[in-house]
Amino acid sequence: RVPAGTRQAEIVAPTSAGYLLEQSGEDRVTAQSDGTTLVERSYLLRPQQEGALSLGGFTITAEVIAPDARDPFDRLGQSGFADTMLSDFFGRSPLSGGGFGSVFAPTRTVTTTSDPVSLTVLPTPTGASGWALPAQAVELHETWQPDPPMLRVGEAVTRKVQVVALGAHPEQIPDLTMPEVPGARVYYEGSDKKSVPTEHGTAAMREFTWSIVPTSGGTITLPELGVDWFDTGTEAPARATLAAESYHVEGPVAEAPAQSAAAVAPAVAPDVATPADENWMTTGLIAGCGLVALALGLVAAMALRARRNGTKPQPAAGPALVAAARRKAALARARRAARHGDAAGTRGAALDWIRWAGLTPDTVAARFPALGAALYGLEAAAFGRTDTNPDLRGLVAALRAADRNLRRGARRGTALPPLYPATT
Structure with missing residues (x-):
């Protein structure tokens, strides 16, 4: 807390080989009814050793207007139009702590240190090493x-x-x-x-x-x-x-790697001739031609049958079908996790559904407000911001409603509703 009329102030944190201090977030500055200013700053303390720990005091150094400082503009003369005008103007300045001349009044340096704090650092949960x-x-x-x-x-x-x-x-x-x-x-x-x-x-x-x-x-x-x-x-x-x-x-x-011919062929002594050695080329050519003819015959038969039945080859599943299948799987996982009271599993499945819907946790609330509210409630309960248990069934219900909305849009041939209305 710094008094009124403070020109500038600096907070210095203690240092030691036994701990590390790191500022967490920005300063919070609040004006008080008595004219003072409350400055709050959070630190993250990281002990470097177990046992007793003494945290030194924090030091604040401030430049404050001297309480008995004389208005330097008093020498301009008695009250008059010019003096009154300048006093009115500078008196309204946020830098003014009193009269017109307080902006230029002499200051004094004030230094104060907080009391040290003693703590006990517990050992590493998994053991010293x-x-x-x-x-x-x-x-x-x-x-x-x-x-x-x-x-x-x-x-x-x-x-x-x-x-x-x-x-x-x-x-x-x-x-x-x-x-x-x-x-x-x-x-x-x-x-x-x-x-x-x-x-x-x-x-x-x-x-x-x-x-x-x-x-x-x-x-x-x-x-x-x-x-x-x-x-x-x-x-x-x-x-x-x-x-x-x-x-x-x-x-x-990809096909499974085939075994090498050396691994499956029976071992034959190199100095022993076999009857097949003399006509291996002729035999191979005849067998190869037979396989080619058989393959061509099968292809022709399949094409003729397809033409008679009027069937057409089915195209592979596109990205939209893949995304819909992934959303369905994520929704099923969310239902299973919710039935078992698994908040983390339900949240993970919900985030997967959001990703496959082409959204993010930041934009889902704009498209599906009920789902956004349910997800926020789950996160609030997970981080202890509320004392209530997470509504896992409510989150699953919101997921199902959002999924139905997407499927209806897909059947109509439309994409997700726009995040912002179109302007003309």
Whole structure:
């Protein structure tokens, strides 16, 4: 709290080898009814050792108008028109702490220090030599480039997974490894670390990037990813996960590698001649011609039958059908998770549905207000902003209503309703 007439002030945090202090968010400045100003600043404390910890005091240095300072413009003379006009003008200035001359009044330097604080730092939850991620909350999210991903054989897509830990330091987030994916090659591109401000305080974020190149058409499944952490609220181990997900890949299906002829052919002594050695070329040509003739006959028969029946080859499923199938699968996962009271699983499935609907958590409320409100309520309960239990059934009901809306729009041949009304 700084007094009226303060010109400038600086807050200096204590330093020590036993801890690190990092400012969290911006200063909160509030004018008080007694003329003083309340300045609030939050810090994130990171102890570097266990046991007793003494946190030194914070020091504030301010330039304050001297209480007995004389108005420097008093020497301009007695009260008159010019003096009154200048006093009225500068007296209304926010820099004025008293009369007209207070803007230019001499100041004095005031320094004060808060009392030190003694704390006790508990040992690492997993042991003195173990690794731990103590945090208030941990979540895993993913983004794609392009989003939603359209997987095709031989074409790379980028998957980014963010690990967000509230109340932790980026260096505490462990490495995240994606296991091998059958039907695709996975290339790790690295990770980025940073601290991000949130409405609940400073959070650590580490973003991992992979390039995924499908090698076969059909379906590939990305395995579950998870991070073990220690919940500082419940003082118990926990695990945050990103559920396994299957994706459709467009393109030819790769054949299984065939065994080499050397592996399947019977061993023959090199110095022993066989009867087939002398006419192998003639036999091979006859067999090859027979196979070609058989293949041509089958193709002609299939074409004739298709012409008689009036059938046409069916086209492959397009992006819209793939997205609809992924939304249906996400909705089914959300229903299962809600039945078991799994809030994290329900939220993850809802976010997958939103992604396959071509939306984001920030824009879904504009298109589907009920779904946006249900998702916000779930997040508020997860981060302890409310004392009520999350309404998982309500979230699933909102998801089903939004999905019906999308399917009706698809049958009418229309896209999603515009986020903003068209202007003329």
